Amino acid sequence: MDNPNQKRRQELEKYFDVQGPFAFLRLAQMKRAWRQGNRRQLTWWENTYIPTLISGIWLTSKHFFRNLGFHILHLVGLCKDVRAAVTYQYPEQKRPLGLRLRTRHRLTKREDDSPRCVACMMCETVCPARCIEITAAEHPDPNIEKYPAEFILDLGKCVYCGFCVEVCPEDAIRMDTGILNTSEYSRESMIYNKKRLMEE
Amino acid sequence: MPNLTIDGQQVDVPVGTTIIQAARKLGISIPHYCYHPALPVAGNCRICLVEVEKQPKLQISCYTPVAEGMIVRTNSPKVLEARQNVLEFLLVNHPLDCPVCDQAGECKLQDYYMKHGLYDSRLADVKIKKEKKAFAIGRTVMLDQERCILCTRCVRFTENITKTHEFGVFNRGDHSQLDLYPGRKLDNNYSGNVVDICPVGALTDRDFRFKCRVWYLEKTKSVCPGCSQGCNITVEWDKMRPHIQKQARVMRLKPRFNSEVNDYWICDKGRYNYHFIDENRIVHPQFNKESISWEQAMDILAGAVNSLKISKRMNRIGVLASAQLTNEDLFVIKKLFKDTLGGALVDFRVPEKPGESDEFLMKADKNPNTAGAEIILGSDTKPQQIVQKARQGEIDLLYVFGHDLSQLFGKEAIYQISKNVKLFVFQGSNVNNTCNYAHLILPSQVYAEKEGTFTNCQSRVQRIWPAFQPLGEARADWEILSLLSERLGSALNFKDPRSIFNEIAATIAPFAELTYEKIGDKGTTLAK
Ligand code: SF4
Ligand code: SF4
Ligand code: SF4
Ligand code: SF4
Numbered sequence: 102m103d104n105p106n107q108k109r110r111q112e113l114e115k116y117f118d119v120q121g122p123f124a125f126l127r128l129a130q131m132k133r134a135w136r137q138g139n140r141r142q143l144t145w146w147e148n149t150y151i152p153t154l155i156s157g158i159w160l161t162s163k164h165f166f167r168n169l170g171f172h173i174l175h176l177v178g179l180c181k182d183v184r185a186a187v188t189y190q191y192p193e194q195k196r197p198l199g200l201r202l203r204t205r206h207r208l209t210k211r212e213d214d215s216p217r218c219v220a221c222m223m224c225e226t227v228c229p230a231r232c233i234e235i236t237a238a239e240h241p242d243p244n245i246e247k248y249p250a251e252f253i254l255d256l257g258k259c260v261y262c263g264f265c266v267e268v269c270p271e272d273a274i275r276m277d278t279g280i281l282n283t284s285e286y287s288r289e290s291m292i293y294n295k296k297r298l299m300e301e
Numbered sequence: 302m303p304n305l306t307i308d309g310q311q312v313d314v315p316v317g318t319t320i321i322q323a324a325r326k327l328g329i330s331i332p333h334y335c336y337h338p339a340l341p342v343a344g345n346c347r348i349c350l351v352e353v354e355k356q357p358k359l360q361i362s363c364y365t366p367v368a369e370g371m372i373v374r375t376n377s378p379k380v381l382e383a384r385q386n387v388l389e390f391l392l393v394n395h396p397l398d399c400p401v402c403d404q405a406g407e408c409k410l411q412d413y414y415m416k417h418g419l420y421d422s423r424l425a426d427v428k429i430k431k432e433k434k435a436f437a438i439g440r441t442v443m444l445d446q447e448r449c450i451l452c453t454r455c456v457r458f459t460e461n462i463t464k465t466h467e468f469g470v471f472n473r474g475d476h477s478q479l480d481l482y483p484g485r486k487l488d489n490n491y492s493g494n495v496v497d498i499c500p501v502g503a504l505t506d507r508d509f510r511f512k513c514r515v516w517y518l519e520k521t522k523s524v525c526p527g528c529s530q531g532c533n534i535t536v537e538w539d540k541m542r543p544h545i546q547k548q549a550r551v552m553r554l555k556p557r558f559n560s561e562v563n564d565y566w567i568c569d570k571g572r573y574n575y576h577f578i579d580e581n582r583i584v585h586p587q588f589n590k591e592s593i594s595w596e597q598a599m600d601i602l603a604g605a606v607n608s609l610k611i612s613k614r615m616n617r618i619g620v621l622a623s624a625q626l627t628n629e630d631l632f633v634i635k636k637l638f639k640d641t642l643g644g645a646l647v648d649f650r651v652p653e654k655p656g657e658s659d660e661f662l663m664k665a666d667k668n669p670n671t672a673g674a675e676i677i678l679g680s681d682t683k684p685q686q687i688v689q690k691a692r693q694g695e696i697d698l699l700y701v702f703g704h705d706l707s708q709l710f711g712k713e714a715i716y717q718i719s720k721n722v723k724l725f726v727f728q729g730s731n732v733n734n735t736c737n738y739a740h741l742i743l744p745s746q747v748y749a750e751k752e753g754t755f756t757n758c759q760s761r762v763q764r765i766w767p768a769f770q771p772l773g774e775a776r777a778d779w780e781i782l783s784l785l786s787e788r789l790g791s792a793l794n795f796k797d798p799r800s801i802f803n804e805i806a807a808t809i810a811p812f813a814e815l816t817y818e819k820i821g822d823k824g825t826t827l828a829k
Contacts, residue, residue: 221400222514236545237511243434247401247511270400 109138198279203263205280206254208298209273216299218273220249224265232258233265254298256283257291305371320362320373321349331375332384332413334391334500335452336363339565341461346452348387348413351375359383381417388418394429394475396447404502406515410450429475435505439487441569442496442504449479449503455495462566463661465489479503490659493572497555497565508573509553512546513539521768522557522822524755526625526748527571528656529666531757532556532563533823534571536749536768549579550769551749559823562761568663575749581732583744584773595774595784601741603788605698605724606642610789615644617695619687622649622678623702624668627753627765629801630778631670631677632809633793634702637782639678641791646696649674651684651709664758669748673756676811676827688714694721701739702778703729728781744775751777752798754820756827763824764817 113134117127146152164186171185189196198204209217220237238250265274285291302313307324314323319342321331334346342364350359354372359380362373374380392410399405435445456468456479467485470477481487487495496506518537525532535557538550546552554575556567586598609617622634631649638645655665668674688710690696699722707715719725719738727739730747750771754762771777776784779801786793795801799817806812811827819825 219401220511221405223400226514226516231541234542234545239511243436245401246398246435 110135192282198281202279203261203266203276205256205278205283206259206265206274206276206293206298207278208252208295209275210299216249216252216273216295217271218249218252218269219245219271220247220252221270223268223270224274227264227268229262229264230258230260232256249295252295252298254293255291256293257288303367303369303371305367305369305373307373308375314367316366318367320351320353320360320365320367320371323367324362324373324375329375331362332409332417333363334409334450335454337454337457337498337565339462340454340457340498343453343457346387346391346450348384348391350380350383350387352377352380384413384417385420388413389420389423391450392418393424394447395450396428396430398445398448398502402448402502403505403510403515404448404499408502409500431478437507438481439492441492441507441573442487443507443510444479445503445505446478446480448501450501451477451479452500453479454498454500455479455504458495458498459487459489462494463489463491468495490568490570490657490663491566491661493569494556494566506553512552513542517541518552519768521749521766523749523765523768524669524757524763524824525554525567525571525574526669526755527568527574527667528658528664529668529671529758530562530662530664531669531755531761531763531824532567532571532662533559533763534567536575538749538768540769543579547579549576551575551578561823562757562759562763563662566662568661570657570663577731578747578749579772582730582747582772582775583732583736583742584775586744586774587742589740595776598741598743599784599788601724602726602743602785606785606789609697610642614697615642616646617697618642618645618700619691619696619698620645620647620700621651621684621687621702621704621706622647622674623651623704624649624666624671624674625703626670626674626778627748627751627755627798628670628673628677628762628805628812629753629798630782631674632801632805633779633782633795635678636793637786638700641786641793642789646682646687646690647678648680648682648684648687649678649702650680651704653709666758669755669757672758672760673754673762676756677805677809688718691722692717697723698726699724700726700728701735703727703731703745705733705735707734707738728778730775743781744773745778745781746771746775750775753777753779754798754802754817757824760811760827760829761824762812762815762820762827764820764822 113131117131119127119131168185171180171183174180175185211217220235222235225233225235232255234253235249236251237247240246240248263276266276302315304311304313305323307327308329310327312323312327314326321333321336324331331349331351333349335343336349344361344364347361349362351362352374353360399411405411431446435443438444451470453470456470459465459467467481467487468479469482471480472478493506496504517539519540521536523534523536525534535555536551537553537555539552543550554572556563556565558565585592586595587593588598588601609615620634620638622631634647638647656667657663658665691699692714699718715735715738724741725739726741726743727735728743728745730745736742748765749768752765752767754764756762779795779798783793783795802817806815813828
């Protein structure tokens with residue numbers, strides 16, 4: 102019993118009674134106590150917090166001076182291919198979005214403002230999250246035949262995979278609105294209907 | 302019996318068989334549009350071309366009779382190329398309508414294009430358009446002439462099967478189009494079948510149009526409960542999104558091939574007779590118009606039966622069974638009311654007006670199981686007597702299975718019954734006028750929710766399968782009666798329809814030695 106670790110372990114085992122029922126809960130408690138017991142004591146120098154203070158200031162100023170340097174170089178036309186950090190004042194100022202970024206959906210329109218969608222239900226079929234629900238109906242114009250009487254898209258379920266856009270034979274659904282802030286206060290208001298999807 | 306070789310496999314077939322039939326016997330399917338086993342051969346779509354050795358040109362397999370020693374190839378390069386070319390011709394003026402076409406998913410043009418076509422379009426000219434796009438040609442069917450490939454299946458159907466001659470092909474060449482004869486409408490009793498036989502989306506069902514996509518549908522084998530012919534059908538229902546169609550689960554019924562009963566067809570009455578499955582259903586047991594639990598309902602019912610049993614007045618129980626019930630349900634009715642309790646007045650032959658009928662499939666008797674009810678229940682009293690007694694208060698417990706008494710016997714009668722009978726029980730799947738007068742209402746399952754067998758007018762026993770879960774708290778009729786028997790202390794101990802059927806087979810002579818396995822998908826005829 103000369104190994105202090107072993108001794109301590111046994112003490113703890115006894116204290117937490119890791120043999121009885123619900124031993125797994127006590128085992129977790131024991132492990133926590135073990136870890137705390139093994140924590141290294143800080144030295145006097147560390148206890149003054151001066152070394153950590155210095156290393157923090159060093160890290161922040163390193164980035165500051167690096168960005169400052171590169172921004173000055175950019176101003177005189179040098180090192181253009183090295184990027185320096187910029188701050189956007191979101192939400193007043195928005196970051197430019199990539200052209201291929203998938204953002205909130207919209208339903209595109211024909212010239213007469215009716216949806217291009219012909220309710221073929223390809224998007225509904227392919228959607229892995231099953232968040233699209235289309236009710237098809239007979240269009241008064243026999244050359245259009247079928248149109249979506251209702252088009253429900255539940256953004257709360259959508260995984261933004263873009264399959265619906267890819268599969269649409271009519272280019273009727275797109276994810277190019279650039280809208281990212283789709284957050285709402287309730288799940289119900291995350292459900293978009295045809296009207297909402299067609300608003301600009 | 303000529304012996305021929307198709308794709309290296311030998312087959313013996315009777316004289317006069319065509320190559321396509323011989324190939325089908327071997328399990329080789331040759332693409333075809335105009336050929337249909339139940340219709341005369343037209344040979345106009347040309348996609349079933351095959352190579353016959355020692356013949357210079359390809360032959361259409363639907364019209365070429367087999368000969369001794371014939372050697373046929375159905376997938377040689379020459380055949381494949383011809384198929385692709387025929388398909389290209391058929392699609393020259395075909396619109397790109399698949400997204401809005403109801404046939405998509407079960408369309409032979411799509412299927413064969415993906416399997417045998419896959420060519421790049423070479424069309425330089427504009428497609429020829431027809432004057433009109435889709436339009437209704439009758440109560441049930443829409444026609445889109447642009448999608449028609451002029452296979453004339455529908456023409457031959459109206460010529461040979463219904464003999465009503467509505468369809469014809471008019472004009473020539475590029476301008477040929479399928480249409481109705483002037484002044485005609487497609488409104489025979491079998492019009493829905495043209496939708497099934499049309500290999501493309503030219504004829505679509507107005508009832509089904511745009512309700513859902515065909516690949517959403519689950520299919521369950523069943524038997525049409527619309528009349529005593531018992532046509533074989535498939536119940537096609539939507540599993541994923543019933544809420545879109547006002548909670549309706551069943552989307553359409555389709556005929557199921559059975560050469561002994563209905564061939565490939567069903568009548569329109571049967572085809573569109575499915576709305577009751579999801580509409581107007583009774584979903585909870587009710588007592589005096591209040592919803593109650595099954596426990597309470599059984600307490601009330603068992604209490605009433607028990608008091609009659611103790612005072613030995615079983616002849617004051619009247620049971621109006623129904624030929625809409627399965628053999629299994631009827632057998633449990635017989636077991637409980639005739640054998641176990643004894644003395645109750647039981648009959649099923651209510652005086653119904655005969656419905657519409659014709660020489661082909663439709664029968665005047667609109668019940669699917671009259672033959673079965675006759676064998677199982679027999680009849681000793683008359684329903685009229687039971688009703689008469691009930692009106693006069695000579696019956697204390699009247700148990701009605703699904704009949705609308707107010708329609709059959711008049712408002713006056715049902716009013717008297719509800720006043721004079723102590724407990725008036727209505728057990729059925731759908732709400733009807735009788736429910737307003739019944740004291741105790743018990744919800745039962747429709748045919749698409751339960752398992753069982755029907756016996757049709759040819760004494761053919763055929764199975765039905767449960768497609769989906771019952772609505773609300775509805776239970777199968779046999780199950781309700783078994784529960785009742787348990788409450789009465791004389792449990793019948795039936796676990797499922799199969800065990801009931803085994804007992805039917807053991808006790809009722811015409812059913813002797815039958816099992817569900819022997820009945821199979823297509824049914825089997827009862828012993829005389
Ligand atoms: S982006 Fe993906 S998950 Fe979202 S609606 Fe389209 S298919 Fe469904
Ligand atoms: S795939 Fe396009 S056309 Fe088809 S239902 Fe979806 S949005 Fe409409
Ligand atoms: S008939 Fe077939 S190929 Fe033609 S539009 Fe309909 S689904 Fe497409
Ligand atoms: S409507 Fe259909 S069945 Fe009739 S000829 Fe045209 S493709 Fe054939």
